[in-house]
Amino acid sequence: MENYDVAIIGAGPAGAVLAQRLGLKRKVVLVDARPMQAPARISESLCAGPHYLEKCCGGLLAPDARKWLSNRGLFLPASVLDGVQPDNLRALDLTGSLERLYPTEYINLSRSSFEKWLLSLVPRGVETFYGYRLKKIEREKTGFKLRLSSGNNASGSVIELRCRFLVGADGANSMVRRFLNRPARSQAAYLAVQDVFPAESADAISGAGLFEEYVAFFHPMLTDFYGWIIPKSDQIILGMAMPAWVREAKKATVHMELLKKMLRPAGYDFSGSFRRSGCLLLRPHLSDVFLGDDSVFLIGEAAGFISPSSAEGYSYAFISADNLANAILRHDHVAKVRRAYAVACLKMRANILYKLSKSLIMFSPSIRQMIMYSGLFAKV
Ligand SMILES: Cc1cc2nc3c(=O)[nH]c(=O)nc-3n(C[C@H](O)[C@H](O)[C@H](O)COP(=O)(O)OP(=O)(O)OC[C@H]3O[C@@H](n4cnc5c(N)ncnc54)[C@H](O)[C@@H]3O)c2cc1C
Structure with missing residues (x-):
C-alpha cells in the first residue's frame, strides 16, 4: 500500500x-x-x-480571485474565457417591481x-x-x-x-x-439549482438584456438569498439558492416553477427545454x-x-x-x-x-429597496 x-x-x-x-x-x-x-x-x-x-x-x-491569480503570476488563458463578457448586472426586486443596472467586474468563465x-x-x-x-x-x-x-x-x-x-x-x-x-449548521446549507438552457432554446426564452447582462433577483417567497441569470456563449443559466426549508421539504421542482412564474411579470419567459443540476451551497456564519x-x-x-x-x-x-x-x-x-x-x-x-x-443590508428587503430606489451605485 x-x-x-x-x-x-x-x-x-x-x-x-x-x-x-x-x-x-x-x-x-x-x-x-x-x-x-x-x-x-x-x-x-x-x-x-x-x-x-x-x-x-x-x-x-x-476581482479578488483574479487578483490572487495575477499576484501568483497566473494569467487566464483565452481558452477558459467565455465568449460573452457582460459588464452590467441587473438587480431585480420582484416584490416591489424595482430594477437597477449596476456595473460589474466579474469575468465570465467556462467552469x-x-x-x-x-x-x-x-x-x-x-x-x-x-x-x-x-x-x-x-x-x-x-x-x-x-x-x-x-x-x-x-x-x-x-x-x-x-x-x-x-x-x-x-x-x-x-x-x-x-x-x-x-x-x-443545517440552516447554512442551501440547495443551489440551475436550469441550463442551451443556445438552441434561445427562441423559447426571452427577457430584457437576457444575452448581454447578468441578473440577480430577490423575493422572500422564493429565497432569503438570491437567484441569478448568467448568459454564456452556448447557454443561459437560470439559478437560485434555496433555503433549508425548501431543501428539507424536497420542493425544489415546484420552487423552480414558482420562480419562472414570478419572473414573467418582469418580462422574462423561461419556457424552453433545459438541463437541471443542483448541489449544496454553504452560506456560512x-x-x-x-x-x-x-x-x-x-x-x-x-x-x-x-x-x-x-x-x-x-x-x-x-x-x-x-x-x-x-x-x-x-x-x-x-x-x-x-x-x-x-x-x-x-x-x-x-x-x-x-x-x-454586507449581507444584512443586501438581503433586508426594506433596506435593499431603499438603496435601489435611491439609485446609489447604480448606472441606470
Ligand atoms: C450554483 C453555484 C454557483 C456558484 N457560482 C460561483 C461563481 O460564479 N463564482 C464563484 O467564485 N463561486 C461560485 N460558486 C461557489 C464555488 O463553486 C465554490 O465555492 C468553489 O468551487 C469551492 O471550491 P472547492 O475546491 O472548495 O470545492 P468544489 O469546487 O466543490 O470541489 C470539491 C471537489 O471534491 C470532489 N469530491 C466531493 N466529495 C468527494 C469524495 N468523497 N471523494 C472524492 N472526491 C470528492 C467533488 O467532485 C469536487 O470536484 C457557486 C456555487 C454554486 C453551488
Whole structure:
C-alpha cells in the first residue's frame, strides 16, 4: 500500500491549488470522484463508471480571485474565457417591481475549462486518482488509511492508501468534514439549482438584456438569498439558492416553477427545454468555519470558506489552499502546521464577518429597496 505525506480529497479550485503548491516538495495524492476529463471517445462515455460532470456553478471570477491569480503570476488563458463578457448586472426586486443596472467586474468563465486549466498546473509528480470517490477513512497511529472506489457497484475498482496529513477539499458536502463530526449548521446549507438552457432554446426564452447582462433577483417567497441569470456563449443559466426549508421539504421542482412564474411579470419567459443540476451551497456564519482537527485539514468550501453575501467561492478556495500550503511547507510538526494555518486564516474569517454585515443590508428587503430606489451605485 502506497504511503503519502498529504492526501487531498477534491480536485476543485481548492484541491488543485494545494496540489500545485505542494506537489514538488511533498509526496502528494489528489483524489476526485469526478473523472475531471470528458471522455475522448463516445464508446468511452458509454462505459460503466463515473462520467465527467461539470460542477453546478455560475463560473464567474470575482476581482479578488483574479487578483490572487495575477499576484501568483497566473494569467487566464483565452481558452477558459467565455465568449460573452457582460459588464452590467441587473438587480431585480420582484416584490416591489424595482430594477437597477449596476456595473460589474466579474469575468465570465467556462467552469470546466477553468478547472482543467487549474489541474494542468499540478506537477506531474502528484499522483492523481480521478473518478475515485473517498469511501472510508480510518485513523491510524501515524496518519490515516483511506479507501477509494471507482463506480458505485461491485465492478468498480478499489484502492487503499496511507497518508500522514489528510486534506478535505471536497466541497460543501465534505465527507472529510463529516468524518470529523463537525458539520455546518443545517440552516447554512442551501440547495443551489440551475436550469441550463442551451443556445438552441434561445427562441423559447426571452427577457430584457437576457444575452448581454447578468441578473440577480430577490423575493422572500422564493429565497432569503438570491437567484441569478448568467448568459454564456452556448447557454443561459437560470439559478437560485434555496433555503433549508425548501431543501428539507424536497420542493425544489415546484420552487423552480414558482420562480419562472414570478419572473414573467418582469418580462422574462423561461419556457424552453433545459438541463437541471443542483448541489449544496454553504452560506456560512463564522461558527460554520472549521479548519480541521489533529492531522486533518479542511480548505475551500469544505472549511466553510465562501462569501455569505454573493456565494463567491473561488477566492476563498485559492487563499485557504495557499495558507495551508505555506503552513505545511514551513513546519513539520502537526501542532505548528495547525497553528500557522489558523493564524493565516484569521483574515479570511474577518472577511466573512464583513460579508455577513454586507449581507444584512443586501438581503433586508426594506433596506435593499431603499438603496435601489435611491439609485446609489447604480448606472441606470
Ligand atoms: C450554483 C453555484 C454557483 C456558484 N457560482 C460561483 C461563481 O460564479 N463564482 C464563484 O467564485 N463561486 C461560485 N460558486 C461557489 C464555488 O463553486 C465554490 O465555492 C468553489 O468551487 C469551492 O471550491 P472547492 O475546491 O472548495 O470545492 P468544489 O469546487 O466543490 O470541489 C470539491 C471537489 O471534491 C470532489 N469530491 C466531493 N466529495 C468527494 C469524495 N468523497 N471523494 C472524492 N472526491 C470528492 C467533488 O467532485 C469536487 O470536484 C457557486 C456555487 C454554486 C453551488
